Amino acid sequence: MKQNITLSPTRRVVLGTSLAAGAAATLVACGQGKSSDAIPSATGTEYDATDLSKLPVLGTTSVTVNGHNYLLYRPDEKTVLAYTSVCTHQGCKVGTGDSKNFICPCHGSEYSKLDGSVTQGPAPKPLTRYAASIEGDKVKIYL
Ligand code: FES
Numbered sequence: 001m002k003q004n005i006t007l008s009p010t011r012r013v014v015l016g017t018s019l020a021a022g023a024a025a026t027l028v029a030c031g032q033g034k035s036s037d038a039i040p041s042a043t044g045t046e047y048d049a050t051d052l053s054k055l056p057v058l059g060t061t062s063v064t065v066n067g068h069n070y071l072l073y074r075p076d077e078k079t080v081l082a083y084t085s086v087c088t089h090q091g092c093k094v095g096t097g098d099s100k101n102f103i104c105p106c107h108g109s110e111y112s113k114l115d116g117s118v119t120q121g122p123a124p125k126p127l128t129r130y131a132a133s134i135e136g137d138k139v140k141i142y143l
Helices: 019-027
Strands: 046-051 059-065 068-076 080-084 101-102 111-112 118-120 128-136 138-142
Touching: 046 059, 046 101, 068 138
Parallel strands: none
Antiparallel strands: 046 138, 059 068, 068 080, 080 128, 101 111, 111 118, 128 138
């Protein structure tokens, strides 16, 4: 299910996305393609991205936060991964894709939902990752 939501920042500060970071670090360590340069930390401004009920386990959604579009993927109960939707090839808006990859409709680039790495070109670089977390019934993103 795809949705677009625009929301304002909140005041709460939240620590860590250890599960997401650990999963991405594992993938990078195993050499399964290039991931984003660094595991994001929750040090940016916190925004409500969506209601948790709109992002089931193994679900993907597209949200607009602070005027920009992001892709969210929830690999398990406690983890949400967030990426820009801007394709690294020529800047098209990457879609929610299939069960494993985000897919760009312009030239067919595909990116892993687990770490944003390129799984099919022509995209030259991974999608930029952002910290995200689940807080109660909300999904937060840190920009
Ligand atoms: Fe996305 Fe070309 S702009 S594949």
